[in-house]
Every structure is written in C-alpha cells, then in structure tokens.
Amino acid sequence: MSSPSQPQSPLAKVIAFLSSYGLATSVLLMLLILTFLGTLEQAEHGLVASQARYFESAFIDRIDIGACWRALALNAYKDIGNVELPLYIVPGGYTLMAVLFVNLLIGGIIRIRKSPKTIGVIISHFAILFMIAAGAVTHHFAKEGNMTLREGETKDEFVSFHDRVIEIEKLQKDPKAKRSVLVIDESRFRDVTTPGQGRTFTHESLPFDLVITGWKKNARPKRATEPGRRDEVDGYYIQEVSNLDETGAAMADEQLASACIAIAKSKSGGPVQNGILWEMAAAPWTVTAGEDKYLISLTHRTYKLPFAVRLDHTEEEKHPGTERARRFSSNVTKLSDGHEEKRLITMNEPVRSQGYAVFQSTFSSGENDGSGGVKSSGFMIVENPADHWPLISCIIVAEGLLLHFLMMLARFIKVNPWSFSLGLIVAFNAAFALAMWKLL
C-alpha cells in the first residue's frame, strides 16, 4: 500500500475507486431504485419484459413514468397519460451486479485487512460473490420450459417459456431420414418492427434468402376484407393485439403470440414467396424451391433432454367435494440408452436426473381440448447449473456472520474467541441439522 505522502498512480486510483465504500453504496442504491421501478412497471409490461429492461440489461433505455405513476395509483389524483423518460447511460441490473462483484472482490476479499477479526466478514463477502456468480450462471445457462405429454406419448424435447426462434426445416422425402432445422434467435429480428424495415437471413444450404419484417410482440393474423391492403399476405394481415388483459393488467409473456412477415427470395431468380409466421399457427409456412419444400415456423425455442420421458398414466386428485385440484401425479418411464426406469412425478416431487428437474405443472382430462378423452400432463423442466448455489451461499453468509459476531462476543466477555465461536457454530449446526432431519 502506498504511503499517504506518495502520489497515487492512475491505476491505483482506479482500484481505489472500484473497491470503495462509496461505489458499493451507490450501486446498492441504484439496485434499490431499479427494483422499485421494475416492480412498478411489471404491472403493465409484465414480469419478463420488466426483468429484461431493468435487471438483465447492461443499460436501461427508458423508464415508463406513466406505467409507474399508474402502478402507484397516483392517476386517482392526476392522470399524466403515457409519459416515457428516454435514458442512454443509466446502467441496468447486469452492469450494476458486475460492478458490485468487482467492488466486493477487490474491496471485500483482496484489499480487506486479513486477521481473525475479519475472517467472518471475508467468508460472508465470499458467499455474496458466490451468490452474484450464481445469478450470472442462471442468467446465461439456465433453461426452463414446458413439455406436454399425452398418455402413451414419448418425448425428449421441451420448449422454452420465453425464448422464441424462427426454425427452417427442409422437408425430407424419406420420413425416416434424420431431420434438422436452422434456427434464428428472436433477438436477431425483433427490432424489425416498422414496415419497410427488414433483415435478411441466409445460409449456404438454403436456395433462398429469408427476409423478416413487421415483427409484432403480440398479434394475430386477420383476414383482409378490404381490398388493396399493402400489408396483405395471402389474404391475411397481422393485427397487433394489446398486451393487457380485460382488467388492464399485463398478460404473462407466455400468453403473448408474436408474428412477423417472412419473404423468401430465391437465390436463383425464382419467384418471391411471402408468408405470415405466427407463434400460434397450426402448421408451418411452406416455401417451395424447385422440387424441395421448406417449412418455416415462428415458435418457442426447443431444448433436447438427455433422456426421453413416456407418460404411462396421469391422474388428478381433487379436494373432497370440490372441483379444485389437490394433486396431479404422473407415472412415467424414463428412457435412456436402452434402459427403462419407472418414476412417479407429482407437483412437489419432481424427478431429477442428469442435471434436469421435471415437475408436473398441469393436467388435462382430455375431455374439452379435442384430444378425444386422452389425458395429458404438462411438465415444467428446469436445467440450472446454479440450482442450489443461492442456498449454499445463504448458508455460508449466515455462518460467516455468525462467526464474526460470536468472535466479537467472545472478545467482549474475554474468552478464547476461536474455541467459543467454533464450538457454538458446531452446536448451532448440529441443532439445525437435527431439526431438519426431524422435519423432513
């Protein structure tokens, strides 16, 4: 450490800034404000959109003051309408957490005075770093989605709740041939919202280039009854639909159905083909190129499971004398490398295997959904490498703070800090483990 009389180098100044209490306080204050604003905006924009804008973004592009105003019920006094505050350099949750990580790493682990007095604090700081890392791992690597199975059906894929893609599949003449699709992530085309604005996607295996334009977050194709509509495609146009339900609340992201116009431009000078892609469409749009056909769909991203699941039997248990579901349960067979394993999945008792957790989330008796009375189960599937990291980090934070305060207490009552603290921590942990063992 440099003495106070020596001038600090620019790098030392940067490090001092990055590890300062002032930076930590500012970041925590900004996170508090973001949490407040994100929670307010969630009422009109929905959970996923608010999370993306405030907590997962590097920078916040704007604040919807009008939505926040209405969420606070201030429109009862004065209606300010739709007011937005555009922003350009305000850091989002992702940036703030990264800064907090660096701040804590430098200030709370590396530069902190190492002594028996600070060991508990260092352990707690380490655990908080671990928790931030868990958030980053979850953000980047966790997969979460849904798989619906009818009785007797087998699947080894599940679809994301929130991630959308365009998939292009060349129709195979041999039905047993291996199938594959080209995938375009929604992030590559969701900005082409205005008419005339489009983006071209190309691939060497495709005989055409695909232009995507007129993307809408929540829409439905509508039959064009007035002649001469410029946005008409095959007798339909895309009508944007409100993201709010009848009560004025934001609909859940998975309830929204995006749509866009796709234009297939032949690379060999053939005719241009236009189609509407819609998330809820009953079938893909077909592009014909010579004798080949290509199926193009806007859909939720599909993930592959390392094993297949067959639904053998599903059952719904109701509360006695009511129509309220008490419990859904499914008898499934897990198929992996030629092995079959019978498992039972219920709402609160998932099947965990190879890093995936499979929860039962919905049940259908098949009586009203056109499936001819065949029962089906909806499973929520989660793959999160950092699944238990927050719990582990909370335990470590608690242990670190316990050690810190017990050592302070030991010094105050003038007993050996180590034997006093560690003895009590061992006793606390043993009591906790005993209680958990009895409870579970």
Place this chain on the structure above:
Amino acid sequence: MRFTTMTNPPQLCALLACSLLIASCKPPQDVEVISESRDISSHAAQPHADIASSTRFFDDGKDEEPARRPSFRELLTWTIPAGWSESATPDNMGMRLLDLRFGPNQEGECYISLMPGPAGGLEANVNRWRTQMGQTPYTAEEIEKLPKKPFFNRDASYVAFDGDFKGFGATEAKTGYRLLGLIHSADQATIFVKLTGPKALVEQNAAAFDAFCQSIRPNLPKQE
C-alpha cells in the same frame, strides 16, 4: 526489451472489471448468416407441408362479429314516471343514456348521462348548468352547501334554479324555465340527472323527478 507483468491481484481485478464493462453484444446486421441449427428428435411429430393460411390461422371462413361496444345504458335500470316518454329523436351529442320528454307539448325534458371519472368536478358542472340558465356561477362555499339527496345509496348534490334556459347549441334562451338536477360524482364515473322545462310544468313534475331519480339503480346481473 523489458516486459512488465501484472502480478498485483487488484490490477488483475481492475482489468477484469474493464473487460466486463466494455463487453457488448454483437449488433444485428442487415444481412446475417444463420449459424445455429439443431437436430429434431425422432419422437417429434412428422410435419405437414402446404397447409393453407386459413387452416394455419384457425380461420373457419365465417365473418367475425364486430366487437360489441359496451352500452352504458345497460348498466342502469329505472322506472319512467307516468306521463313521461322516451324521446323519439336521439340527442345531437349522443351523451344521453335516457332522454325523456313530458308536458302537453313535450316541452319538458329529463335525461340521464354518465361520464367516466369525475367529469370536471361538481363545481364546474353545476356552474355549467347555472350558466345555461343565465345565472351567475356559485362560489365554492355555495357549492359546498348544496342540498343532498340519496342516490345510488350515496348522497348526490341536488340543484334547482330558475332562469332563461339556453341549452348547448341553442341560439335563443327559453324564458321562465326551471332546472332540477342531481349529480353523483365518484372516481370511476359521474352520473347526471337533469330536468328542464317551463317553471310551472317543472314544479308539477318535481315529485315525479324525485321518484324517477330514486328508481335509478345499477343493473346488477341476476343471480342464477
């Protein structure tokens, strides 16, 4: 040549921080090469090609019924007093839920209107009516002292004043008129009941006006 190495952990952390901060996503280009693909499971359903748009979009070919506009008139029920009748011609502004006429020459009129929210507030509305009757506006204190009558299980402000009535859009005022009015204002909506006519006719129908106001009720859905 002299090489310097960064062995100081804080320096490494600072470098890491800068790297994190300057890391950015690749912005979309006008032409992009598709770089992602996936294999389709052998358990996946076989696809269908050349499906018509009407099938893809669940369009059964029937014309959609136009969205039914909510009728505020259906929100209320009332009993029309004997001798009163509904106007055969709609009002010019389309603001009246119910437009009644009474009197030998149908010169008396009474209507209900409903506006969303406070609709400008009680003071503005009462004074609008005062102005129509050629009267000076009430002060805030006078507005506060207006008599109340029960309406919709709450108190509504009741007004009654004489004057020369010049309704909205009229070119000439009708002399010797009387206006009775009831305004119930809430955050969600404001409901007005207004009666105007020659003074003698209005006085004859004042009791009927009260009975009519009392008969106005929310049109609650019937319990099955």
